Amino acid sequence: MNDVTQILKAIRQGNSQAADNLLPLVYDELRRLAAQKLAHEPAGQTLQPTALVHEAYLRLVGGDAEQVWDGRGHFFAAAAESMRRILIENARRKLRIRHGGEFERVELAEELVQASDQPERLLELDAALTRLAEEDATAAEIVKLHFFAGLSLEEAGALMGMSRATAYRQWSYARSWLKCAIEGD
Amino acid sequence: MSFKPIDAKSVFLQALEFTSTAERVTFVDRACAGNSQLRARVMLLLQNVEVPDSLLDQTGSQPDPTHVVAEGMPAVSLEFLKPCETPGSLGRLGSYTILEVIGRGGMGIVLRAMDSKLNRVVAIKVLATEYAGNPQARKRFLREAQAAAAVSHDHVVTIHAVDDDENVPFIVMECIVGQSLQQKIDATGALRLKEILRIGMQIAAGLAAAHQQGLVHRDIKPANILLENGIERVKITDFGLARATDDVGMTQSGQIAGTPQYMSPEQAMGQPVDPRSDLFSLGSVLYTLCTGRPAFRADSTIAVLRRVCDDTPRPIAEINPEVPDWLIAMINRLLSKQSQDRYQTAQEVFELFSQSLAHLAQPNLVPLPGSMNVTPSSSPGRKSASPRETNAGRSHWTLVGVGFFCAVIVVGIAVVQWLRPQARATSDETRVNGAARLTSEEQGEKRLVTEAAAPLPTRAPFDAVQARNHQEAWAKHLGVPVEWTNNIGMRFRLIPPGQFQMGSSAAELAALKEELQKAGTAEFDLFVSQSSGPRHRVALSQPFYIGQYEVTVTQYRQFLEETGYQSSASRAGAERFRWQQFVTEGDQQKQPICGVSWEDAESYCQWLNTRASKEPSRGLYSLPTEAQWEYACRAGTETLWVSGDDVEALSEFAIFGQTNTFGPAQVGLRRENSFGLFDMHGNVEEWCLDWHNHGYYARSPLTDPLFNDPPSEKGSGKVARGGAWNCKPWSLRSTTRNYDFPDKPTHARGFRVVCQVAQARR
Numbered sequence: 008m009n010d011v012t013q014i015l016k017a018i019r020q021g022n023s024q025a026a027d028n029l030l031p032l033v034y035d036e037l038r039r040l041a042a043q044k045l046a047h048e049p050a051g052q053t054l055q056p057t058a059l060v061h062e063a064y065l066r067l068v069g070g071d072a073e074q075v076w077d078g079r080g081h082f083f084a085a086a087a088e089s090m091r092r093i094l095i096e097n098a099r100r101k102l103r104i105r106h107g108g109e110f111e112r113v114e115l116a117e118e119l120v121q122a123s124d125q126p127e128r129l130l131e132l133d134a135a136l137t138r139l140a141e142e143d144a145t146a147a148e149i150v151k152l153h154f155f156a157g158l159s160l161e162e163a164g165a166l167m168g169m170s171r172a173t174a175y176r177q178w179s180y181a182r183s184w185l186k187c188a189i190e191g192d
Numbered sequence: 193m194s195f196k197p198i199d200a201k202s203v204f205l206q207a208l209e210f211t212s213t214a215e216r217v218t219f220v221d222r223a224c225a226g227n228s229q230l231r232a233r234v235m236l237l238l239q240n241v242e243v244p245d246s247l248l249d250q251t252g253s254q255p256d257p258t259h260v261v262a263e264g265m266p267a268v269s270l271e272f273l274k275p276c277e278t279p280g281s282l283g284r285l286g287s288y289t290i291l292e293v294i295g296r297g298g299m300g301i302v303l304r305a306m307d308s309k310l311n312r313v314v315a316i317k318v319l320a321t322e323y324a325g326n327p328q329a330r331k332r333f334l335r336e337a338q339a340a341a342a343v344s345h346d347h348v349v350t351i352h353a354v355d356d357d358e359n360v361p362f363i364v365m366e367c368i369v370g371q372s373l374q375q376k377i378d379a380t381g382a383l384r385l386k387e388i389l390r391i392g393m394q395i396a397a398g399l400a401a402a403h404q405q406g407l408v409h410r411d412i413k414p415a416n417i418l419l420e421n422g423i424e425r426v427k428i429t430d431f432g433l434a435r436a437t438d439d440v441g442m443t444q445s446g447q448i449a450g451t452p453q454y455m456s457p458e459q460a461m462g463q464p465v466d467p468r469s470d471l472f473s474l475g476s477v478l479y480t481l482c483t484g485r486p487a488f489r490a491d492s493t494i495a496v497l498r499r500v501c502d503d504t505p506r507p508i509a510e511i512n513p514e515v516p517d518w519l520i521a522m523i524n525r526l527l528s529k530q531s532q533d534r535y536q537t538a539q540e541v542f543e544l545f546s547q548s549l550a551h552l553a554q555p556n557l558v559p560l561p562g563s564m565n566v567t568p569s570s571s572p573g574r575k576s577a578s579p580r581e582t583n584a585g586r587s588h589w590t591l592v593g594v595g596f597f598c599a600v601i602v603v604g605i606a607v608v609q610w611l612r613p614q615a616r617a618t619s620d621e622t623r624v625n626g627a628a629r630l631t632s633e634e635q636g637e638k639r640l641v642t643e644a645a646a647p648l649p650t651r652a653p654f655d656a657v658q659a660r661n662h663q664e665a666w667a668k669h670l671g672v673p674v675e676w677t678n679n680i681g682m683r684f685r686l687i688p689p690g691q692f693q694m695g696s697s698a699a700e701l702a703a704l705k706e707e708l709q710k711a712g713t714a715e716f717d718l719f720v721s722q723s724s725g726p727r728h729r730v731a732l733s734q735p736f737y738i739g740q741y742e743v744t745v746t747q748y749r750q751f752l753e754e755t756g757y758q759s760s761a762s763r764a765g766a767e768r769f770r771w772q773q774f775v776t777e778g779d780q781q782k783q784p785i786c787g788v789s790w791e792d793a794e795s796y797c798q799w800l801n802t803r804a805s806k807e808p809s810r811g812l813y814s815l816p817t818e819a820q821w822e823y824a825c826r827a828g829t830e831t832l833w834v835s836g837d838d839v840e841a842l843s844e845f846a847i848f849g850q851t852n853t854f855g856p857a858q859v860g861l862r863r864e865n866s867f868g869l870f871d872m873h874g875n876v877e878e879w880c881l882d883w884h885n886h887g888y889y890a891r892s893p894l895t896d897p898l899f900n901d902p903p904s905e906k907g908s909g910k911v912a913r914g915g916a917w918n919c920k921p922w923s924l925r926s927t928t929r930n931y932d933f934p935d936k937p938t939h940a941r942g943f944r945v946v947c948q949v950a951q952a953r954r
Contacts (some may be wrong), residue, residue: 023420065938128247142197154248165715176205182248183240185203 013065015078029081036063036090041093057157059087080166081092084148087156095133098126128189135188139181146181153178195230203230204237212313213292214281214306273939281306286357288316288364304367307352314352316365318360318569330361330948331563339362342405347398348403349418358369368429370421373414373477381484381901382512384891386552388519391417392459393545394426395474399538402428403467410465413454414480452496453486457529461498468531474527482899483511487527501529504800514893518560519548573739581634600839649731650690654828654942659866662688666735672949675868676737679803680750681781684737684947685868691731693821693830695889696724696927700832704922723886726928730819731895733918738816739872740823741859742784743796749780751799760789760935782858784876790815790910790934793879794942800945811948815881817898818911818929823913823928825873827866832925834865839921846874847917855939856917872914873924877940884931909933 011032015024040059064082140147146165151162164174203223210216224231282290288305294315295302303316313656319333324352334354341351353364362541373391377383383391397418402409408415411430418427452460456472459465479487487505490496508520522544528534535541547561647665652663666688667674677683684773696704706723751757788796793815800813816824827834836842842848845865848856872878882888882899883906892899909931915924918940922928932938 021342057859125247131248143201146201161715171715178207179241180204181200181235182245183237185248186243186245187236 011082012071015068019078029085030088033063033067033082033085034092036067037086037089038093040080054087056090057159058156060090060156060158074090080112083152083156083158083166087148087151090155090157091133092138094129098129101132102126109145131189132185135185138188139184143181143184146168146177148186149174149177150185195227195233200230200237201234203234207234207238208241210305212450214289229823238797239517240807244930251714266919279565285316285318285362286355287358288314290316304366304472307364315365317363319362319363324551332756333363333810334361340402340407343402343407345398345401346459347394347402347426347428349427354674365425365429368418368420368427370419370424370427373419373481376412376419377484380891382825382891383481385516385519386516386549387516388478389424389545389549389552390480391419392478393542393549395428395477396538396542396545398426398428399467399470399474400542403470403538408465409470409473410459411454412470412476412477417477432494438460452486452493454499455497456531457501458531459922460500466531467538468534468536470532471526471534472528474509474538474541475523475534478519478523479505479508482508482515482523487509502776512893513895545691574744596930622932646797647688649733650828652692652826652828653830654829654866657864659828662690663867670735670949675740678800680800682743682747682945683740684742686735686823686949687738687820687824688735689732690731691821692728692826694730694819694822694927697727698725700727700927706746708922719837719886720930721922721928723890723929725883726889727788728889728892729894730823730825730892730897732819733895736820737947737949738820738867738869739946740864740868742876742942743793744859745780745783745785748785748788751796755799757789757795757799758793758936779858782860784859784942785857786856786876787937787939788942789937790879790932792937796943797945811950813945813947815879815943816946817896818880818882818913819897820878821872821878821913822926824867824869827869829926830864832927833921834926842873842921842924846871846915846924848874848915848919848921850917856942872920873926874915875917876914877912877916877919877923877930878914879941879943882911884908884911884929911938 011029014025014029014032016065018029018170037059060083063086064079068082069129079094123140136147136150139150149160149163152166153160156163159165159180160174161171164171169177203220206223207216207220211220217235220231220234220238224234232255236858252702281294282303284290289308291304291313293301294304299444300317303318305314305316306312307314319330334356337351337354341354344350349368350366353363355364364514395412399409399412409428409430412428416428416430418429420427453601454463454476456469459469478486487488488496488499488503490499508515510522514597522541526534526541535544544561547558549558551558583634601624646669648656651663659804663674663686673684674686675683680813700722701722705718708718708721726756752759758950797813797815825834829836831837833839833842833845835845844861845863847862850857856876859875862871862874865872883901885899888897910933912930912932913928915921915928915930924938932941
């Protein structure tokens, strides 16, 4: 049994501190995976967060999937948060370079082109999402799972214990909320 | 006055339930009565639902699936609308209050509006701004609309008025609530026979009415055929308007406006057009209804036009063997390149369809219309050399399979009448997803047809003794062994042709759903579990060999060593996913291979085929179809597992539920089924040939079904069956249809191989 499995089991048994240990492990794995994939992909390829996240899950949990089935939600929540951080870091780095902050060509190993072609907007989204999380945790979680971890609304809903229709509704609301926030109303 | 965010959310979500802007606005007004800040917030949120967002919409999910947003719509300029005080409206046009944009037809924008005078909802078509400036286009727009208004018919969208508001010409029509035929095809693919006839009949009726008024539609295509909600009544739309833009389009840019896939050859060549052109287009639409795809497809407009003029479309029978000969003949006649070869009037087509529907309803009382008794040899695309086309061949089949057919007819589906021996492409190999289709099929069947001594196909249920007798009888008849081993040590068992109940009954599905929901099972698995219905009787017309065991590590290794093949996992760089990871200490000859993708399994079968040429007496290898797999797995049983309906007995046959083991067990540790196969249930899950399609069982052919069309649903995958060593019992059921992306390997999945039977003796 590996580390992540142990942590997930611990969480399930009610150990809330265990969750803190989960995030760094997942984060590490995702960064490593992203770097590795990019090293193998032809230039200009984009990576899909959803593939990364699922692969990380299988690699970290793998054969223990059956045992930690109930803990999947925690894993994906950690994965979503990790992806969010990776993307934001990447956006910030891109902006620094663009504004002449770094002269060397940095190997943007974690560059996930999908969201990073609009770094400013992504940063605004991130800030808005933090505010949304304070007001409506559920809606924010849906955004994290769907937008950052790339899970389908159906999967995200399932992890959060809501129906597909409800997940769609939460997403509609969150999406509109974020748009209003970003556009400065 | 302030408000709580939760209230704004609540009103917002409730407002989303309404599908029209006007209704939403009314609701919001009422719900926020007295609180203008709340109202403003909700309205702002609602407005943003429609607005595309380059960042947030990368996820690809629609903001609100209950609200129909026009597909692929570029920003539409509505500046021609006058301002309007009605809240929630987009503007005003004449005395109409514009509520929302429904869609964009090639040359116009369709809006939903409220007729304030008559107080009813209507659809308004406005000439798009790029054409509105052209006086010729406008004149034609209005002239044709006036003519179209003269057509009053059930199956043509009624035109209420044609008007002009300060130089903006527009047409007011009845607003149809429903979906277009294109949307229906996109959702469900090919339609059932009865529906095809009904829709064809109604389109023909509408065309007849229009032709009578001297109008040629010129743009008959699935997107222009609306199906009114509920009864799905056909309403032809966009009538006569194509003519207005056609000329304009041609002279301006030399390009043909709109999609040419359903155009007639004369239209494509810019020649004069008459009502028979509409009939060609109707034939093209019918082709699509039969096959789920257009008849003339290509990458560019020019290429499509060329195909329309020169090419014969792929024979319908190859794509959908369920379609009867007489309908194929009709469609082919409609698709004649020369208009004088087609039916000459829509009325004639209408009557033919009408009679066919009546015949379908009462085959014994109402004959097929006389002009449709076309012999198979006259339809293009059929190989007349094949013996099964002759009456002699047909009656032999009938003789051999009388009991077979009776059982199938009991199901009471009229389409059964048209069941015939394999109507698939024969003399040339048709490559399906890389696996060569079965040419020896034809030889095998020839044999079944001509030898009067052939045993009857099996009919489930049957027990182990009967199964063995069937296998031996067929082996003897075919002159092949019941069991044989190929030159890499793979052992196969003969499975005789026969029929069985495929899928789960409604009661089983309901019970399973309850069980899984109680256990808190994830939505995906619930979805998978419900794909197994409805139960239906399937016939497998060909005998085949199937691997006695799952493909082993040693056997897979040989493939890798001989070819240097790179598996999906190693190409993707997923280190942990190398199949080597799951090989344990011990005899690799007995360990099933896992951690292989569907593509890997396919490549393996192809490799076997290249080697098979060294063994000329055997047919071709492939993955099993879902039907073959289930039939082989059930081996004559009709219960949830071969062991019965009680899960207690399952462990006698299967390895499952192991949560503490790292990988699968050796093959063959449990009991074999009545066909002599091991580990169909459990151990490793096994890839099948078919794409998964949730609704396939409701419309699949009843003989040799195989769903191999690339899926239109995102997120579909290839079927994987039988469950694995670490799965719960329900995954192991004979009927469970799991699925996964074809390039994805998992540690719980491997495969086994089937091989077609080729006669050993002449």
